[in-house]
Amino acid sequence: MRWVLVTLCLLCSQFAEADAYSLYLLRHAEKQSSQSKDPGLSEPGLQRAQALAQLLAKVPLSHIYSTDYQRTRQTVAPLAHTHHLMVELYAPGELMALANQLRQQRENALVVGHSNTTPQLLMLLGVAEVQMDESSYGDLYQLNIRDGKVQVIQLQIPLP
Template sequence: MASRISTILILFLVSTIAAAREDNAQSQLQVIYLVRHAEKLVNSNSQDKDPPLTDAGRERARHLAYVLGDAGIDRIYSSDYQRTRQTGEPLAKKLGLQIQSYDPRALEAFAQQLRQKNGRSLVVGHSNTTPQLVELLGGDGGAPIDEATEYDRLYTVILAGDSVTTLLQRFGPTAQDEARD
């Protein structure tokens, strides 16, 4: 519930920024939501480079679809891994969108591609690529993502002309919440 309220407040802020930037007829506004994939299956006996999501990860992906379901997403991008695609699938199904692949090894080119698209996009990436992509878009990537436990960051990067605003919120249960259960 708190996450839904936070999202509503962020959507209000985005709308306010958009209205303030409309000094020329159609302001070039892009809103890019970025997340790391949800919890992945970790098997100590395997070196699987492409693991699927765990049950908790699938639940987080459904929660992401709930949080962003009314955000006006036009496009969803994912690296070509099971865990990233599965994180974006519930939202893609809800919105009737196809998930488009991007190469996480070519982030500069992808950032340039994103800058050329108006509207709203979701990008599902990895612990090492998501903050880096935020920074390539001109935003603040913050502290490094904890590879072992942190799956709940939701960045919102708002590009309006030369202005870049970065918002960071959390969604779904945190590692501390799960430790209490």
């Protein structure tokens, strides 16, 4: 009887772990100073994108989401390559739909956005207000979600 209880406890703990997942949210890396509405990344931005890929190389990601801008796609391109994942595009105006999709999937995912969309998405996912300005680069928010409760860890993506 004791082994039956131990086995049941182990099975239940595995199911509980299956409900836990992590989301990683960040603003794109440093962009080129350009008059273009769709600038690519600057050299420091490209370096930070590589650092992101190294930082999260061993994190089991199922999805990588980006807006359809050069700077966001370039930020996650090295990470997507490392994980052999396609970058899934989302519309910046559809953050509620994205938040709902992330909650329903219950899988580890990374979302890259902008200084105005990343704080909004964080709030939609249950994080207190986060201030982000045009000079904020390198902040990475890890949301550990279990049983609907969100624990936030703020990390920094270093420049090499």
